[in-house]
Amino acid sequence: MDAFDFLETLPTATLERLYQDPWACQAIFQALPSLAQQFVMRLLPSxxxxxxxxxxxxxxxxxxxxKRMPPQFQAALEKLEGLRVFVDQNGGYRPHPTFQxxxxxxx
Structure with a gap:
């Protein structure tokens, strides 16, 4: 089990506390796959x-x-959803407010 797998198993309240630390958010962001990082950066100001x-x-x-999406696309979304860096809102994605x-x- 890697760190991401562990973080994905944490309760929402625990992740919420973790995301209150800017250093933790930066570390998680830097460990994301590059496509996931691109998605986060593009949505960060929104x-x-x-x-x-x-x-x-x-x-x-x-x-x-x-015209299928490459496997990296689905992997990036799964990682962002699993870590709850992206939250589902009205059928779309937005960054977790505290993480953002x-x-x-x-x-």
Missing amino acids: NAAIPRELLEQWVVPEPGEA KQLMVRI
């Missing part, structure tokens, strides 16, 4: 929920007729 379809427009699909605030303090 308080609006962004639909998945918009996130898909930021990624080059795999070649072929189906504390990461902005660090960058």
Whole structure:
């Protein structure tokens, strides 16, 4: 079990306390896959929920007729959802408010 796996098992209240520490938010951000980091940085200044379809427009699909998203796309979203860095809001994604605030303090 790696650190991410452990963090994903924590209760929401525990993660909320963890996300109150700007250093912890920075460490989690730096350990995210690069595509997940891109998503976080693009959504960091926004308080609006962004639909998945918009996130898909930021990624080059795999070649072929189906135009499927690369596996890194789904892996990034799963990691962000698992760590609750992204929260589901009205069918879209937005950064966890506390994580968002504390990461902005660090960058």
